[in-house]
Amino acid sequence: MSLNLKQNVKCPKCSQMSEVTVWNSITVKDSEDLKHDLLTGKVNMFRCPSCSYSALMPTPMLYHDEDKRLMISFSPCDDVVLKSQLFDNVQKSSKESGELDKLEGYNLRFVTDYNELLEKILIFDNDMNDKTMEVIKLMVLSQDLEKAEQRVCRFGKCQDEVIEFMIYDTIENQTYTSKVPKETYDTIHKQLLESGMKPYSFGWEMVDASYATRLLNGFNN
Numbered sequence: 001m002s003l004n005l006k007q008n009v010k011c012p013k014c015s016q017m018s019e020v021t022v023w024n025s026i027t028v029k030d031s032e033d034l035k036h037d038l039l040t041g042k043v044n045m046f047r048c049p050s051c052s053y054s055a056l057m058p059t060p061m062l063y064h065d066e067d068k069r070l071m072i073s074f075s076p077c078d079d080v081v082l083k084s085q086l087f088d089n090v091q092k093s094s095k096e097s098g099e100l101d102k103l104e105g106y107n108l109r110f111v112t113d114y115n116e117l118l119e120k121i122l123i124f125d126n127d128m129n130d131k132t133m134e135v136i137k138l139m140v141l142s143q144d145l146e147k148a149e150q151r152v153c154r155f156g157k158c159q160d161e162v163i164e165f166m167i168y169d170t171i172e173n174q175t176y177t178s179k180v181p182k183e184t185y186d187t188i189h190k191q192l193l194e195s196g197m198k199p200y201s202f203g204w205e206m207v208d209a210s211y212a213t214r215l216l217n218g219f220n221n
């Protein structure tokens with residue numbers, strides 16, 4: 001069930017008070033419209049009616065897609081230490097509550113970045129797995145190894161059997177696109193599964209570039 005609450009927020013720029021609807025939980029089944037709002041960056045986004053200042057609300061949110069057996073725990077945060085603490089908390093509380101027993105065959109993801117949340121939803125909507133996608137993203141970035149550190153690669157879309165990635169260069173302040181045949185994804189996905197990668201979770205997972213690096217080093221889940 002999708003859950004929200006109203007919060008009175010003071011604009012950090014002009015101090016005007018306004019009411020914001022904050023979503024703590026989004027279940028796709030009963031709120032397709034809400035999912036659309038999420039994908040267009042409108043959910044939990046504060047926008048001041050007076051000065052138009054906008055910012056993401058610091059509220060954690062749980063995204064649940066029963067059909068895709070996907071659950072994403074989103075805790076907005078850009079601090080590395082805090083991120084790891086939040087992840088520990090999520091893992092600990094799910095073990096204590098016993099919720100994992102009910103989530104067999106699910107993919108459980110923990111993310112702290114709004115764009116990462118949207119990216120994962122899109123990947124699963126395209127019937128692909130983010131674990132394999134993270135490995136392919138490493139390959140895409142390694143095409144220009146010198147600049148890999150300064151670039152962020154995100155899944156864009158999959159159309160006509162071609163996967164398109166958006167690459168943002170933080171130094172050049174430029175966005176590039178890179179294309180990979182869907183066939184490459186299928187081949188690598190099969191190889192990763194054969195080498196032991198699990199296409200579902202046994203607990204909450206952080207699937208990112210470091211996960212993909214560990215996977216390539218022979219670590220399986």
Ligand SMILES: [Zn+2]
Binds near residue numbers: 016048
């Ligand atoms: Zn304002």
